[in-house]
Amino acid sequence: METEFTPWLSLFGGILIGTASVLLMGLRGRILGATGILSGFFMPESSTDWAWRAFLLAGMFTGPVAYMLLTGSWAALDVPTPMNLLVIGGVLVGLGASLGGGCTSGHGVCGMARLSPRSIVATLTFMAFTGLTVFVIRHLMGA
Amino acid sequence: MRLVATYFVGLVFGLGITISGMSNPAKVINFFDVAGTWDPSLAFVMGGALIVTFIGYRLVFRAKAPICEPQFYVPNRRDIDAKLVGGSAIFGVGWGITGFCPGGAVPAIGTGDYRVLTFAASMVAGMFLARWLTRAYGRIKFSAQPAE
Numbered sequence: 001m002e003t004e005f006t007p008w009l010s011l012f013g014g015i016l017i018g019t020a021s022v023l024l025m026g027l028r029g030r031i032l033g034a035t036g037i038l039s040g041f042f043m044p045e046s047s048t049d050w051a052w053r054a055f056l057l058a059g060m061f062t063g064p065v066a067y068m069l070l071t072g073s074w075a076a077l078d079v080p081t082p083m084n085l086l087v088i089g090g091v092l093v094g095l096g097a098s099l100g101g102g103c104t105s106g107h108g109v110c111g112m113a114r115l116s117p118r119s120i121v122a123t124l125t126f127m128a129f130t131g132l133t134v135f136v137i138r139h140l141m142g143a
Numbered sequence: 144m145r146l147v148a149t150y151f152v153g154l155v156f157g158l159g160i161t162i163s164g165m166s167n168p169a170k171v172i173n174f175f176d177v178a179g180t181w182d183p184s185l186a187f188v189m190g191g192a193l194i195v196t197f198i199g200y201r202l203v204f205r206a207k208a209p210i211c212e213p214q215f216y217v218p219n220r221r222d223i224d225a226k227l228v229g230g231s232a233i234f235g236v237g238w239g240i241t242g243f244c245p246g247g248a249v250p251a252i253g254t255g256d257y258r259v260l261t262f263a264a265s266m267v268a269g270m271f272l273a274r275w276l277t278r279a280y281g282r283i284k285f286s287a288q289p290a291e
Contacts, residue, residue: 001173003164003167003169003173003182006184007184009162009164009184010162010164010187011188012159013160013161013162014189016155016156017163018192018195020152020153020159021200022203023155026209027145027212028210028211029217032152033246034249035245038249039270042270043270043274055150055153056152056153056156060160060250061157062153063153063161063250066158066161075166075167076170077166077251078170079168079259080172081168081241081242081258083258086265087265088237089240090243090262090263090265090266091266091272092236093237094237094267095233095270096229096233097234098270098273099229099230099233099273100230100232103245104165104238104245104246104247105246109192118218118221121223121231122227125235130235133238133240134239
């Protein structure tokens with residue numbers, strides 16, 4: 001399925017993502033990594049460590065709603081994956097990103113911006129494996 | 144007040160993810176499908192986010208502490224271990240299968256779409272599995288060598 005090339009919208013979205021990452025560091029001294037924030041929400045270390053995660057997540061959830069209010073329509077959401085593979089892939093994403101200590105936001109943006117060697121290795125690794133997986137599914141298995 | 148500010152940080156992130164296309168799996172998968180229906184948009188997401196964060200962090204770290212906390216909570220490990228590489232590889236396979244990464248999927252929960260909710264619930268289950276595995280086997284497999 002083709003999707004439209006959107007360089008300006010994507011660049012603007014990326015600038016907002018970066019802005020949020022800088023603001024969270026400036027306000028709370030935390031890495032804006034979706035994996036760490038979500039797992040810390042479900043497995044909190046203390047009650048004071050929990051509240052900021054809950055409010056940050058609530059803000060994230062209202063992102064697509066704000067988009068709808070601003071533009072008058074929901075953002076495109078095309079899911080080409082069947083439900084059983086969404087479950088398997090979801091478990092792999094949660095398991096892998098937790099073991100690897102972060103995902104696209106934590107390692108890919110915040111860690112890379114700090115030039116952290118762990119984040120650079122993690123980002124190159126998951127990008128390579130994502131590309132490989134997409135190639136196998138689309139071109140070798142023909143899905 | 145601090146929590147309200149934190150809420151708005153989340154809103155900026157969620158809006159950015161939505162506008163950028165990171166919460167649309169078809170677009171994400173097309174970024175990686177160089178041999179097929181390639182859509183290079185996500186390079187612009189990554190580029191925009193990295194430039195802003197790279198410069199912004201350097202300004203923020205001039206301060207001794209963040210505004211609402213006594214210190215910065217920044218990871219300082221530099222060692223590359225099997226857990227980092229193996230975990231990232233597993234994450235990549237899952238991202239390739241679904242087109243959802245955690246940062247893309249979490250804001251999309253706000254749409255209430257049942258496919259996003261299914262993915263998100265499975266992802267949280269995977270996080271609990273990681274915690275359990277680390278606790279059960281961590282001392283043997285992962286912490287055999289002391290972290291520097």
